[in-house]
Every structure is written in structure tokens, then in C-alpha cells.
Amino acid sequence: MLIDDELVMKAFAIYSRLSAAGKCGAEDYRRYMSDDEIRNLIHNFAYVQECAVIAAGESLYLIPFAKNSIYHVSNEFIKTKYLPDKATNGDLYLMYAALIVLIGEFYDSDKSLEASRDFIRIEEWLDKLNDRLEALKAIGADKLKAYEIEYKYNWTTIIDKWDALNDISEKAKVQDARTKSRYAFLNSTKKFLLDMELLYEEGEELFLTEKTKVIVQKYFMEEEYNQGILDFIYSFKRKEGPGDAVHSKN
């Protein structure tokens, strides 16, 4: 099937704008939606660069998929810009765990792909992350090590990093999970997600962007992409503690 070269150039122009900015404007979006051939071409280009193109809201987004995609922000970039000095990969992994839990809190229904909440406050995010990590810690170091190898995920390091953010406060009568350092850490994670347009905030409330919702609903829940890690992180019940709400996907 012959496609005329002018169409190819138009598609390429849109793709190059997508490539430069990660998203496109209204005009490009309209053309993409209305023209089959241009849409196919853009998908082909993205495929070559191991990306996917998704439509969310009134814009297109270019989403890098390959492990070593040239479109990825590097770990170094994230560490330098959003984490404190001398941050290691372990801190980055804790950030990832925080993000997994954040999304898990928005999509906690087994029965529908629709978000079960509209927003979350940072305090609750902190509490839920703490719950998940405490539950993991409770299964014991040996088992955890075995799971690390099985899932290729640094659970122990993540838990250690979280524990390390536990400032002991002399004034506190009961040790609260919400320490100043943990707040600071989540604030940094939040800033990162805001910059990547994965979150937006209004006052104290954090909302997922359309872009995030589309990626979550299209890919996040598929085992092929989440390697079973999502189910794993939610499969453990926490030991009962004061004011607990046990969250279990089993």
C-alpha cells in the first residue's frame, strides 16, 4: 500500500515534536485522532524507538518502554535533582516503592479498572507506605532475601532505607510512623512526580494526571509489565497495630 510522502512528513513532524517535548499540542492531537494513516505512521516511528504513544486528555504522550531507552531520565538525574546528597540507588528504589504504593491506593478495587479514590493526602500516603513496608519486614529476613532474588527487587534495602528515616523524637510519647525525614522524602518524591506530570496538586490534595491514569489502566495491572510485584507488595497482612486498616488484595 502506497502512502504519499507528504503524509509521511506530516506524521514525522508531529513525531519529532512529540519526541522533543514528550507531549504534543491540540493541533497535532486533532490530526492524530482524525487521520488513520498518520496515526499508524506515528505508532511505527514510536515502535522503532521502543516507545508507545498514548492519548490522554487532549494530548498525546510519548512513553519510553525499553530498559535502556534514550528517552529515559537517568538514575543520576533523579538522584541529583530530587534526592539529598550522596543518595544511592537504594534511595531511588524506595522512591519507586513509594510510587507503587501511591498508585495502589488509587486503584485498590479488584473488580474494576476505575480509580477508587480521587485524591490522597501526603500523610495518608506516608501511612500506607509504612504499612506495606512493615508488613514486608514482618515476613522475616530469610524469606525476604529469597523473594528479592525471585522478583529481582531490593526489598531489604528499601525497608532499611525507610527505617533509617525514622528520626527518634524525644518529645513523642508514642513513636509515630510520620517522622520529619519521611515527610521530607515523600515531598521530594512528590516534587519529582509533579515535574514528570504524573501528579498534580491542589492545596494539600494530590491527584493523578490523565497521563498516569491511562498508563495505569493500559499497562500497570498487566503481569507482563508489573512482574507480579504489584500483587506481591499487597499480599501481606500487617501485624495488628493501633488504628490499623488492613489492606489485603488476597
Next chain:
Amino acid sequence: MEINTDKITENYSERMSRIGLFSFLYGLQGKQQRDNDGRKIDFFGLGLLALLFFFENMLMRRNKVSVMDLAAFFSEKTGGQYNLTSEQYVKVAETVISTFRPTSGVRPEFSYFDWERGREETARYRILKRSSADLNINAQYYTLDEDGLALIFATKEYFNEFQISINQLLLRKQLEKGEFAGALRQIEEMHVEVLALKERILKIKQDVQRNIVSDETYNRYKTIAGDIGARLKRENLEFSELMAFVKELQARFGADVELLNEKDRQSYYLITKIDVELDKAHFEHKKLLDESFLLEKSALQAARESIYFAGVDAFNFNQEVSNMIFSLPIPAEDVRTLCEPFLGLRRMRDFNILRVFAEQRVETEREVNTDTFAEPISEKEYIGYLKASSIRFERFMGFVLSYMEGRVTIDLGEIVEKATVHNPEILEGRGFFDMFMVLHQKSPLLIGYDEDDKMAALFSGINKVLCEYESIMVTEKPDILEVNNIRVQNMLVSLRSKDGEGR
């Protein structure tokens, strides 16, 4: 005649959802708070009053309603009955608002057993939302969300879906009777409904983009889009007729406004206003009609896109794209121009949230840096370490078996070759080669027969994978392999099956 019981429970969940809407008011009823004189506060009523207050503000196009505004309204309306300070009224207002919009962000829910589908269901509602006309960070503004509106309309006689059509009917009646003030209000309510419908269409559009994964969902959306389109078309016609009617009424007053008496002059001004407002509502409504066409179209496109995604793995870039480009009748220089830009494409830097699931380099005991002398570890710890290795070995051996493709021998060189193509990650680190060293040491290894606990722990994984074989033998070969800066002797792996075949 038999009753079809399935028909009875058709769309059960929809009906339950509507009933669930009222559950929040009943929930408020349960509050036992009393005023300063000990009188029980009617939270149920306050809940309804709050919704009506928000609705009235919406009609007046005032979208910035804060807790303080609601508290002031409560105070004005109920001050005669209750003894409460203004601070207490604010707390009351906060309680009511947080019932309709929990501060945690989780939507208000109503759980029930769905007798049609035979399982527990939870309906979630959007009753109140943060107002988008929000510039002031310190005060929070709220407005009714779609379910809040549904609740308001549900407390009138008729159903939400036909709101616009019913508004139109009433409008016509009121115009005929000369009740122009009432007519104006009718139009204002219509306007609110049109806006609500617009948001609903937008939401459906977004859902469609995100959710089409099956024929079923696609058909559902197509039906919804079709229904909306048909209804809008009818309402559009009605609008045109109403407009004509209003113009007629205007004409009846004659050309000269000055000559009218006071009452008639008022009516005339009302009619003029009605004309303007109706026109506005009609215009908005017409835009909706266009949107509904787009909605149908985007449902189709989204469906096609999702099908495209399903097939993308089978796509061959070389065949489909490269050949296509090169079979175009364009001169060679242009082809080069076409390709060159690919090399210098400006690239954004993005973070795909799926990266959180990417495999990480797990720190094994060997890679962890310790500044102390290595201490002898306990028996228990050692067995734990062996178990961990066993899981790894299980995985590696699984790959080796697959590379063998039914043969009984393979050498390490070939294994490495295949791994580089299919599973390059297993070649990172020494673990993979350690396995072969251990096997070489213990060769020949009888499957399933272990000398002691330690061997059992270490080889449990391999025993599982090779359960169909009797033994595995690993012998040296003369050549040296170099893989990822590791130099290792080539080895021959031989499996002996249970009925004696293989060398």
C-alpha cells in the same frame, strides 16, 4: 405464564446505585450531636440543605462556595431553632462536607450484594468536588459533582436522564401560562444540566480512551454514545421550537415598549431575558451535539487503537515501514533527508512509571561491602544462603534446558551464545558460572539424591527442574570462554535420562 426471573434483576446494580445515593443523608441522620441547649441537631436535614445551597449557588453561577459560606447559610436558616456559636456552625458545615467529600480522597461508598451478578459490589459516588474556579489557596471552594446533582434531581418527581427534556416541557407550559419568572428559572436549571452533561460526556470520552479492551466495552460505549446523540438531537429540535415560540410572545407585545403598562413592561423584560438565556442554553446544547458525534468517533478510534496495541508485537518494521518508504517514488536524496533527521532527533526526558517494576541488581551477600573481617556464619545462615542460591540455580537450569531443545548434551559456549540473545541478564555477575563450577565439582550428580542437608538445600532447585533425568554430568572442555570480562573454562553438560539413554 412463567416469570423470567433474570428480567427482574436486570440492571440491578444501577437501581441499587440510585438508592445508595440517599445513604449518605441517612448516615448523617445517625449523628448524635446536640446544640448548646442539648437539642439534637438534624444533620439529615442539614445534609439536604447543604446540597440545595450548593445547587442554588450553581444556578446563580457562583462556583466558589466555601465552608464558611455554608456555615453562614446554616446559621441563617437554623439559627432560630438551634443554639450554636459561629465556630460550632463551621464545625457542623465541615462535618457535612466531609460526608460528601471525605478528606482522605476516597470517594463515598455504598456496598450491597448484587443479586444479578451474584457478588458483593461497591458503588462509589462523586457528590461534591473541589471547584475549579479556585485561585485562593487558603480557602477551599466546593461545587456539586455529577452524583450530587443527581441527588438533587432525584428529590424532584422525575429522573435525571430526561432533565433537559422535562425542563423544556415545563418551560413551554410556563410560557403558555405567562409565568415568566418561573420560566426563567427553568432555563437556568437547564443550563446547569447542560453543563453537567458536558462534563459527563468528557468523562466518558476519557474513560473510552483508557478503557476499551474488549468488544463488550466497545459496544457499551457505542450504545451510550448513540443514545446520547439521539436524545440531544431531539432536544435540539425542541429548543428551536421553543425559541420560535418565545419570539412569537415577544412579537405579541408590539413594537413600542413605552406604551406598555407596568405589569406588561415587566413581562416584556422577562421575555427578552428569557430569549437571551434560552439562546445561550441552546448554543451550549448544540455544542454538546457536536461533542456526542466526536464521542462516537473516538470510541471507534480508541477501539482500533487498543486492537492495534494488541497486535503491535507481531509488527515487522522492516517489512511494513522500511519497504514502504523505499518503494515510494521519491528520489534517493530525499530518502536520505528523510532518514537523517532520525539520527538527530531532539529527545525529551521522561519517566515511565512502569520503570518501578524493572529488574534491579539485587545485592547478594558477596557484593555487600563489609569493613569488618568476615565472620564465620552460623549453620542456619549458611543453609539460608544455600536456599537462595538454589532458587537462582533453578532459574538458570530452566534456561539451560530450554536452550538444549530436547537434546541431552550442550556445551557452555552454546549456552552463553543463546543466553546473550534471549536472557542476557543471567550473564551479569558470577552466579551463573558459579553454578557450573559447583556442578563440575560434584559431577556426576544424581538427581534427587543428596548426601546431606546442605546438598539438599543447594540442589533442590536443580533437582526440581531436572526431575525427569537420572543424572547430570559436567566435564571440562579444552577451550576458554570470555564472557563479560569473566574467563571461564568451556564445559560440556550431559544429561542421562531415567531409561538409560544419553552418554
